[in-house]
Amino acid sequence: MLNFCSLYSGSTGNSLFIESNNSKILIDSGVSVKKIVTALSSINVDISQIDAILVTHEHSDHVQSLGTLSKKYNIPVYANKKTWEAMPKQKEKIDVICQKVFNNNEKFEIEDLEIKSFSTPHDAADSCGFTICSDDTKISIATDLGHITTNIIDALQNSKFLLLESNYDPEVLKCCSYPYLLKSRILGPNGHLSNSLAGKTIAHLITSGLQTVMLGHLSKENNFPELAYNTVLEELALNNYTTKNINVSVASRFGPTNLIQVS
Numbered sequence: 001m002l003n004f005c006s007l008y009s010g011s012t013g014n015s016l017f018i019e020s021n022n023s024k025i026l027i028d029s030g031v032s033v034k035k036i037v038t039a040l041s042s043i044n045v046d047i048s049q050i051d052a053i054l055v056t057h058e059h060s061d062h063v064q065s066l067g068t069l070s071k072k073y074n075i076p077v078y079a080n081k082k083t084w085e086a087m088p089k090q091k092e093k094i095d096v097i098c099q100k101v102f103n104n105n106e107k108f109e110i111e112d113l114e115i116k117s118f119s120t121p122h123d124a125a126d127s128c129g130f131t132i133c134s135d136d137t138k139i140s141i142a143t144d145l146g147h148i149t150t151n152i153i154d155a156l157q158n159s160k161f162l163l164l165e166s167n168y169d170p171e172v173l174k175c176c177s178y179p180y181l182l183k184s185r186i187l188g189p190n191g192h193l194s195n196s197l198a199g200k201t202i203a204h205l206i207t208s209g210l211q212t213v214m215l216g217h218l219s220k221e222n223n224f225p226e227l228a229y230n231t232v233l234e235e236l237a238l239n240n241y242t243t244k245n246i247n248v249s250v251a252s253r254f255g256p257t258n259l260i261q262v263s
Helices: 033-042 066-073 081-086 150-156 170-175 180-187 195-206 225-238
Strands: 002-008 015-019 024-027 052-054 077-080 099-102 107-110 113-119 128-134 137-142 161-165 212-216 247-250 260-262
Touching: 002 033, 002 137, 002 161, 002 212, 015 033, 033 066, 052 066, 077 081, 081 099, 113 150, 128 150, 137 150, 150 195, 161 195, 170 180, 195 212, 195 225, 212 225, 212 260, 225 247
Parallel strands: 024 052, 052 077, 077 099, 137 161, 161 212, 212 247
Antiparallel strands: 002 015, 002 260, 015 024, 107 113, 113 128, 128 137
């Protein structure tokens, strides 16, 4: 059994909580230490109980408080080599003993968790997502995706729970005030995942046992929770699926979701 909670998820900051029988970890630390400590407290978890922080990539909305959090509470941090190299200001705050390195597509363990990272197409040094298994339960985290690759689909197969990026709506993005180059970056192959592509990906994964999905990393400027949710449901309907086949929710950028039990 695994428990999942999105503490914060969106273009303004990201941090996720995952718990098994014997371990508690965070994925990313993209909001302030105070916000993370308070969010954890709201689900009855003390920051001193956190066994590790996994890092998807070095962008500030994922590592804003990483160094301070690790230093203050002596929490080990796991990131791949290129990501460590790309965040020197965070790295210098973290005790060498707490600096852990993993290789993408190779498994490693934290207590009773078996973790495997997979590469994601994003304009970062070496961004990645994670699959996390305990006993026969698998959950996956996939955000900051310019597009979906065969490698990503293979990694996500057989997940019971998935937090998947649903960042923007193309029509909203087209009309927003962003400069052309930023719009091009978001739309590009190393940018972010649209609501429609998120829906198509979910529909594909239902056949491998996906039961619950949470849409995350929504853009503050180019998306709305209701729009992301409804677009995904429309894509599911095109593949003859409804909410009877899968539970769909949207992570909040403002604070913790309910604790979701996955078994």
